[in-house]
Every structure is written in C-alpha cells, then in structure tokens.
Amino acid sequence: MSIHGPDGRVATLCLDFDTSKALKGVVDSDAARVGQLLFACGMRFVEDFSPSGGRHLYVPLQDRLDAAEARELVEALALMATSLDPSPHQNITDGCIRVPGSVHKSGGHQTLITPLSEAYDVLRRRNPSRGLVELRSALAPELARKRALKAREAKIVAAHRVGGLPGLPLTGGSESPLRRVARTGLYDTARHKSASEARMAVLNHFSACGWSLQQVQGELTGQFPGLAALYGSAERQGRLLPYEWAKAQAFTSTAASTQKPLPRKRGEKSALINNTSRTLTTGGAEKPSSAGVHQLVNDLENVLYGVLDHRLQARGREGLSLRLLIRGLLGYMRAKETDILDVGCRTLAAAMGKHHVTIARLLPILSAASDGILTKIADARQKAADVYLIQLPDQYQQLARELTWRKGKIHAIRPVFRALGDPAALVYEAIERGRHSPTTAEIVRASGVSRNACSAALAEMETLGMIQRHGRHWKVTALNLTNLAARLGVLDDYQAHIGRNRRERAAWHAYLDRFRDGHVNEIDLYDAERDEYWLPPDAEPAIWFAA
Known part of the structure; x- marks a missing residue:
C-alpha cells in the first residue's frame, strides 16, 4: 500500500520495525517502547506482525500531514528505536508498506495483533492533531538531534563544494563493531562464531571500561537492547549474565595484571608516570588529606x-x-x-x-x-x-x-551541554546552584550571559524538560541529564572524540618510540580494530575524563 497520497501528504504514520536491522528481541522491545510512547501521548494505533518477525504500527491521523513533517517524526522515532526503518516515509513517490492480510514474500501473511473490532474503531475514529503536538514534545531531544545532524551535513557539503573536496565522508566516523552488536544484536560471524562469543566480547569491553554489573543490566533495556536479545530469553539472561560477567571481570583483571610498565632509561629520573597519572612528590611536601x-x-x-x-x-x-x-x-x-x-x-x-x-x-x-x-x-x-x-x-x-x-x-x-553549548551550561548552573529559585533577570546577572543568549538557552532547556518555570522563577527538574545526552546523540560524539584522541596519542607514542630500544611492551600497542572507550552511565557525572 502506498503511504503518500497524490498531494504528497500522509493520512497514517506507518512504522516499520524490521528484523534486517536488529534481532527479533530488539524488534519486539522497540515496538513495545514506541507503542508505550504513543499511548502516553494519547495516540491510538493498529499493530501487526510478519512471518519474518517484523512488526508494523499504523497511527491514523484526522488531519493529513505534510510528507516532510511525517518524515521528521519517523526519523526522530528511528533515533530511539534501532530496528525502526524510516525509508517508507523517506520516499514520496514509492514509499509503501505491507498491510495486515497481505502475502509476505517469505510465505504466509501479515497477521493482525490488534483485535479486529478495536482496529476498525481506531481507523474510524482517527487521532486528533493534539496527539501530534504531544508526540513532538516527547520527541524534542530526538528532533533537535536530527536537525543538528542535518545542519552539520549541510555545512560539510557546502565546505566540500567550495573547497573542491568531493567524496569525503559526511560524518565523524563509523560506529564501532562491538557497540553495534550491543545495540542491534547482529554480529559478524567471521569474528564471532556464536552469540555466546559475541556476548562475551561485549561484556569484556564493558568490564575493561570500568562498568559494573548493575550498569550493564540497566542498559539492557536502554541503549543496548541487542545484548539482551543475544541471550534469547529473560530467564536465560538472568541465569547467564552474572556468570558471564564474572568471567569477563576475571579476564580483564588478568590482562591488566600482565601488562608491564614502560622501561626507564638508565639514569633517568622523573616524578611523572604518564600523561594522566598523579604526580609523585620529590620530597619535602606531604600529600594533602x-x-x-x-x-x-x-x-x-x-x-x-x-x-x-x-x-x-x-x-x-x-x-x-x-x-x-x-x-x-x-x-x-x-x-x-x-x-x-x-x-x-x-x-x-x-x-x-x-x-x-x-x-x-x-x-x-x-x-x-x-x-x-x-x-x-x-x-x-x-x-x-x-x-x-x-x-x-x-x-x-x-x-x-x-x-x-x-x-x-x-x-x-x-x-x-556538549550539544546545548557553553551559555546553556552556565545558565543551568545559575539555576541549579542558586540559593533560591532565580528569575530570568537574576540568571542573567549570575551567569554573566547576555539577555538574548540566556532567553534562548532557557527556552531550549524548557522544551527539553530540563527546567520548568513557576511564575517568574525557574527551577531544575528531576530529568536524568545523562539519558538526555544519549537521546541528543552526545555519547556518539564523545565516542568519536575519544577514538580520535587514541589515534593521535598512538601516533605520538610511535614517534617517541623511534628513539628507544627495540623492545615493545603490550601497553604500547594500538589495535585499530579494537572498539574505543565506553563511559559507564552515571546518574549525574561530575566531569568526563577518559581512563
């Protein structure tokens, strides 16, 4: 069935959760999470499933929606649901979807999950426009992230055209293999022979980056549902995860203990160990308490x-x-x-x-x-x-x-605030650490930010749910800033930043090694295929530093 009408507008949002993009467990959890979001926004929908394990959600609308607005909403939903394929809404002329009862290419038919009488009622009494307003408000971080990505791509394309640099990538780097496994559950069989090996590779990396078992368990229903899908069932996950986590910790602790310190040249004395180590005292001073x-x-x-x-x-x-x-x-x-x-x-x-x-x-x-x-x-x-x-x-x-x-x-x-900017960080601090709930004028004075920049930061943070206004005064909400950062795509930018730092450090260390003896320690090696550092999730991290 074609999604767009002759005028290019849509009467129904069609959400396609595809098993080619993630495992069936991820598809089921994504469809359930998006369904809960739609329900919270007061929107009703019809659901079906295909013989291949995919799912479709159909959200009928009272007022037809422009193709660009529908595409923006579906692409924002795709940022929070790994298995959601936005392509049907990205093609105005040929975008289509297989409706309930249709013959599937692998055999069988699309099967309706919603009871027939309820599906008929949803299609007859379609969702009013206020539901879309609620949905846009709930997807504010994803919409902001998508607009930022498009603006960045447009800026890079313009720079390439002016500078004559065709063919360069539009993004800062591709997603690391282990992170993709944890997110989608799909893995390269040439690298991992079974789901068990893929799970252990991800868990080993989590352990090496300082994660705890509780943090891993929390992200199984968050940004890494693919790792949960690799276990097959909740019962198997509950039984195997503690055991495999203990194995991962034992492996990483053994690997760390076998690393030898860098050799020091004869006669060389230094109070420093490396570029991030604590300075050793040289005598006469005591370490402060x-x-x-x-x-x-x-x-x-x-x-x-x-x-x-x-x-x-x-x-x-x-x-x-x-x-x-x-x-x-x-x-x-x-x-x-x-x-x-x-x-x-x-x-x-x-x-x-x-x-x-x-x-x-x-x-x-x-x-x-x-x-x-x-x-x-x-x-x-x-x-x-x-x-x-x-x-x-x-x-x-x-x-x-x-x-x-x-x-x-x-x-x-x-x-x-890597996404919101420096002025927003100072404005939020003025509200958070103020001795009382400040007004806008008091925030301008306390933060030292211009009135226009302060107003823009307040409006953006209020839209994202970080702060709320009570009369003339502003207060911070209980919103988890780390989760919001993940929704804004900041974690991906941080991952790319850490990867770039590692490559540059490796090049610098390789240059320094030219002036040393021929002995190479394991700590000096850099594996380009190894996934980069993952920061453990915290409720409110004080400051981000790479290990």
Whole structure:
C-alpha cells in the first residue's frame, strides 16, 4: 500500500520495525517502547506482525500531514528505536508498506495483533492533531538531534563544494563493531562464531571500561537492547549474565595484571608516570588529606563565584571557555583529591567537548588571569603533560572564609551541554546552584550571559524538560541529564572524540618510540580494530575524563 497520497501528504504514520536491522528481541522491545510512547501521548494505533518477525504500527491521523513533517517524526522515532526503518516515509513517490492480510514474500501473511473490532474503531475514529503536538514534545531531544545532524551535513557539503573536496565522508566516523552488536544484536560471524562469543566480547569491553554489573543490566533495556536479545530469553539472561560477567571481570583483571610498565632509561629520573597519572612528590611536601582537598575546592569555588567569574566575563566568548575550564579543573581536583594536576590537553578537551588545541591555548591564559590560583610548575616532556598547582592565594583567604559554601557539585561541561553549548551550561548552573529559585533577570546577572543568549538557552532547556518555570522563577527538574545526552546523540560524539584522541596519542607514542630500544611492551600497542572507550552511565557525572 502506498503511504503518500497524490498531494504528497500522509493520512497514517506507518512504522516499520524490521528484523534486517536488529534481532527479533530488539524488534519486539522497540515496538513495545514506541507503542508505550504513543499511548502516553494519547495516540491510538493498529499493530501487526510478519512471518519474518517484523512488526508494523499504523497511527491514523484526522488531519493529513505534510510528507516532510511525517518524515521528521519517523526519523526522530528511528533515533530511539534501532530496528525502526524510516525509508517508507523517506520516499514520496514509492514509499509503501505491507498491510495486515497481505502475502509476505517469505510465505504466509501479515497477521493482525490488534483485535479486529478495536482496529476498525481506531481507523474510524482517527487521532486528533493534539496527539501530534504531544508526540513532538516527547520527541524534542530526538528532533533537535536530527536537525543538528542535518545542519552539520549541510555545512560539510557546502565546505566540500567550495573547497573542491568531493567524496569525503559526511560524518565523524563509523560506529564501532562491538557497540553495534550491543545495540542491534547482529554480529559478524567471521569474528564471532556464536552469540555466546559475541556476548562475551561485549561484556569484556564493558568490564575493561570500568562498568559494573548493575550498569550493564540497566542498559539492557536502554541503549543496548541487542545484548539482551543475544541471550534469547529473560530467564536465560538472568541465569547467564552474572556468570558471564564474572568471567569477563576475571579476564580483564588478568590482562591488566600482565601488562608491564614502560622501561626507564638508565639514569633517568622523573616524578611523572604518564600523561594522566598523579604526580609523585620529590620530597619535602606531604600529600594533602581528602578533607583538606575538598575544603580547598569549596573555598576556591567561593573565590570563583565572588571574583574570578566577574573578571573573566569581560573577555567575551573566550571568557565563557575560561570559566568552564577552571570549573573542570576544580571538578577534576575534587574527584582525584589532589591539588597537583598533570592532565593532558586531550583529556581536558574530551571532558569539555572542545579541541585540544583550544585547551592548550586557554590554559596559559587562565593561569595568568587566575591571580595565583593556577600555577604551572613543570613543562610537558615526552608522554607527560604540563603540571599545574591549584592553591588559594593569600589575598583571597579572608574572602573564601567569609562567603558561605554553595550546595551541590561544580561541573565543567556535562555531557548534555556538549550539544546545548557553553551559555546553556552556565545558565543551568545559575539555576541549579542558586540559593533560591532565580528569575530570568537574576540568571542573567549570575551567569554573566547576555539577555538574548540566556532567553534562548532557557527556552531550549524548557522544551527539553530540563527546567520548568513557576511564575517568574525557574527551577531544575528531576530529568536524568545523562539519558538526555544519549537521546541528543552526545555519547556518539564523545565516542568519536575519544577514538580520535587514541589515534593521535598512538601516533605520538610511535614517534617517541623511534628513539628507544627495540623492545615493545603490550601497553604500547594500538589495535585499530579494537572498539574505543565506553563511559559507564552515571546518574549525574561530575566531569568526563577518559581512563
């Protein structure tokens, strides 16, 4: 049946969940999840299944919908459902779907799941337009992500045309094989002979990246339903998952213990182990206590909000990045419980969603503008990063003690703000860490963001459900920002960023190895086929740093 009419409009949204895109278990879970979303939006639908295991959902509409609007909705739904094939709505002239009762190409017929009397009633009393309004509101993150992807592709295409660079890819990189297995359940039989081997490969990688069993179980119904489908049934999953997870942990711990440290040249002395390790003291200084570091961070936050923020606001756009960079350093300082940081620019860049060259340019500027708070004490050498000391200068001691500590944690760029931008991060912080629910004018003053940028950020975050307005005052909601970041596609961007950092580090280490002896350790090897780092999901991560 053709989906589009002669005028190019549609009277029914046709959602095709295909087993060629994911395993049947993923198809069933996707159809159930999308069905629950439609029901929550007050929309009724008709459902059927095919002999191949696929499913169709038909959503009849009272008012015919333009093809572009229908395509946008279906493509947004495809971002949250792996097995959903949006192609029927992507072709105005030839887009079609097999309706209930139709003969299937593999034999058999499309079978109606919805009772016939109920299906007749749904088709006769079609969904009003208010259901589409609710659906668009529920799919706001996916719609924003799709628009951003299209804008990025259009920008790249335009750059290729102007620069004469035909044939270059439009995206930052392809999806890693193990991530695709975890998402769809489909695996390369040349690499994994059975579903059991594919499961163990994914679990080994989760274990190596620091995930816990609870985090893995939580994502089986989230972004990685394919891993659950590889078990075949819930009973088998409950029985095998703890056992296979224990095997994965044993394997990764054994592999880590067999790695040998890099050999040191004779006569060479260094207080640094690698570019992300804690600095070793060289004598005369003791490691500050955990409570002392946390108190120091709290005092530095008071100085940041009372003095440094206002000083950096005068630097315009550069000031936004500097303010977030100092927040990132304080967050890393609290997480690692140390006042001496030797964090590489690429690690900071991945945490903040910026280019490492930008971070390298901003660090000296921040050190000069911090009035003694951030001080460089050692230069980078070989694989070691620059070393910085964070301290509370004498001139700010009294100010830090007089001001009251603020509630909550300090953050740099949390995952979701890689998509929403720096102004939105500061606006959200002003609401989240304010001593009371602020008005728009108070947010402008507290965040140091222009009125127009603040209003735009508030409107966008309200649409995404991150904040809500009560009269003239704004409050944050209980929305999980990590889940929202996944829906906005930020996790894929972070994955690509980490992969790029690994490749660049591997090239740099290979260059350094030219000046060493011929011995090669396992830790020096880089496997281009290995999947990149996956960050474990947290309810509210303080700051993102790669291991």
